[in-house]
Amino acid sequence: MSNTHWDPARYGLFGNERQRPAIDLIARLPKAVDGFSPRHIVDLGCGPGNVTALLAAAYPGTATDDVKIVGVDSSDEMIDTAQKRDENIDWQKSDIASWEPEEKVDLLFSNAALHWVPDHSKLFPRLLSFVRPGGLLAIQVPNNFLAPSHQLIGEAGLDWPKEVAKAMHAARIMRPGDYFDAMAPECDDIDLWQTQYCHVLTGEDPVHNWVSSTTLRPIMAALPDDEARAKFTEKYKARLSQVYPPRDDGRTLFPFNRLFMIVRKRPA
Template sequence: MSNTHWDPARYGLFGNERLRPAIDLISRLPKPASGFSPRHIVDLGCGPGSVTAILADAYGSSDPDGPRITGVDSSDEMLETARKRGENITWQKADIADWQPDAPVDLLFSNAALHWVPDHSKLFPRLLEHLRPGGIIAIQVPNNFLAPSHQLIGEAGMDWRKEVATAMHAARIMRPGDYFDVLTPACDEVDLWQTQYCHVLTGPDAVYNWTSSTILRPVMDALPDDEARAKFTAKYKERLNQVYPSRDDGRTLFPFNRLFMIARKKSA
């Protein structure tokens, strides 16, 4: 995914609809009042930094004695936007696939990013190695790959079947039970849950605008030329608007599934 250019403005069009899963994940984390006071927090795949700022606020980063917080992303565009923020956060360019911290981490957080990184059966044990004993890993990944929004990409891209299939394969996750199996050897506590959000979108081609800022980006990059992209886009928009019709008030309801996990690493 490092060759795909990300547009922070387009990604941020949906505001609270995109932030809500991250806020829900943060709300489930233990806080300093309960005795969990992380000194080193890392947000993997931090994007434009909006979620990192919420995470920082939850753990008192404005306090001089607050935790050290690092946002990690591979996109220059996203990090440029993040660095314009005023919070006391360190922004680091790195690919999650081979990222390593300079010191063990107390809270390793990632919202809607790890599905772009391959081979989670190997990735997760490696990430857990970077956690201190008793540290927490907290992850949210989209789990909407079987929904029409994603399946219709293949239908619209039948003329470029190989290119589209390869691009779509870049984003994938395991089954919930597989994450339980990969986390439990190193963790005492594993909490897994799934949520379906009903996002309320506005404007024409609402679902297309959502997917075009995320899952559709590698697909568009993989298509051979502008003519192919235009033909694909027309077909995809048409089918999306049939499956996700705009209501009389101009709003579109977009069900979207997400998988969450929080696990605490075993104490030494």
């Protein structure tokens, strides 16, 4: 990502809801009882490190000397926050698009990060090349680009069509079958699935608060000035409140689609 300034506190406002997909992906991974005992684990786009810590807990012993777990993120703010979480994890600042491990990885994991990196038809085979034979690539990416929360960005940004249209292309994914085709030549097992979560949010403008820490970042950066950003935000919030109204108890339901994949590289 060209803009690597992230706010860990804002991103963590919906911690339990944001972690659900990562928890589900980790739960689907084989464990030691299944004969899978990774010695080198990497979390790409680790953010503030909370999911990396869940990975470490899922594979007991990952903090010992003979097992290496690495968290990688391009944001100084996220890495600074992660380093305060667990000193036994190797936190590294690097851009996913150019990152390379020092040695082959047993489990290459990424939760809600790779949609920010372009050209997945080349990126995924490249990442798979870093995985040892018999190792796993486990990915979750948002697949909510056709949802009202995303489509209303264009409506609210009609006064700045070129800037908004360009910024909206900052995050993109392929169709599930395209991922299958990109990785099938090197894999003997590919598990693809999609899930729609119905996040239960609280507070004022909760959907805006959710997307402002992720999807809206390139949009706000692309708008010409503070006046434009204020005008856009007012329009966007108004439309979101119509499409995602609070319920009688004050809570707001926010459906959100996500794409998952666990692929095993073919043993040598």
